[in-house]
Amino acid sequence: MPGRAGADEVGDVQSPTPSEAAASGHSRADVDARLSPELASVVAGARRRAVRDGDRQIDTAHLLHSLLETDPQVREAFDSGPQLARLLGYLVQRSIGYGLQWQGTVEDSGAVPLVTGLGWSPAAAAAMEAALDRAERRGDPRARGVDLLASLAADRECRAVEVLGRAGVDAESLRRYVEAGC
DSSP states (O other), X not given: OTTSOOHHHHHHHHXXXXXXXXXXXXXXXXXHHXXXXXXXXXXXXXXXXXXXXXXXXXXXXXXXXXXXXXOHHHHTTSSOHHHHHHHHHHHHGGGTXXXXXXXXXXXXXXXXXXSOSSSBOHHHHHHHHHHHHXXXXXXXXXXXXXXXXXXXHHOTTSHHHHHHHHTXXXXXXXXXXXXXXX
């Protein structure tokens, strides 16, 4: 079917090659074990969305979309229903117009990811690593959705922040709100 990812692309999104996982020091299982059940569901949703969109990698917009759909605590970080509706509207439009300029490109905001080879863009991998670090600093062995939201909002060059801006959300204010414990 046109527009659908082939078997090789699905494999790229779902799991690292052994050499990529060994090079990073983190396997998909290592990362998955450090995610709360809610955040694991977010990541699974982002993987499905990337495959459905025909993207070879999960990017920060996939993660943001899945966070908003899955995590009530993340939704509470936004001002109102209309703001959430605008935000979800931009994310839904990704495959039918908005975001088509991203198709076939790798999201790289200049962040240096420590987690690589997970079928994620460099910016998404860096955001996940930052979320894991944030949870660790808090003394929590598992990252939560708000950890990922804070790390997405902190990367001014990522696709998620571009979507936030188009929906009228100030990413820096959002990051400060989440950091303060929303």
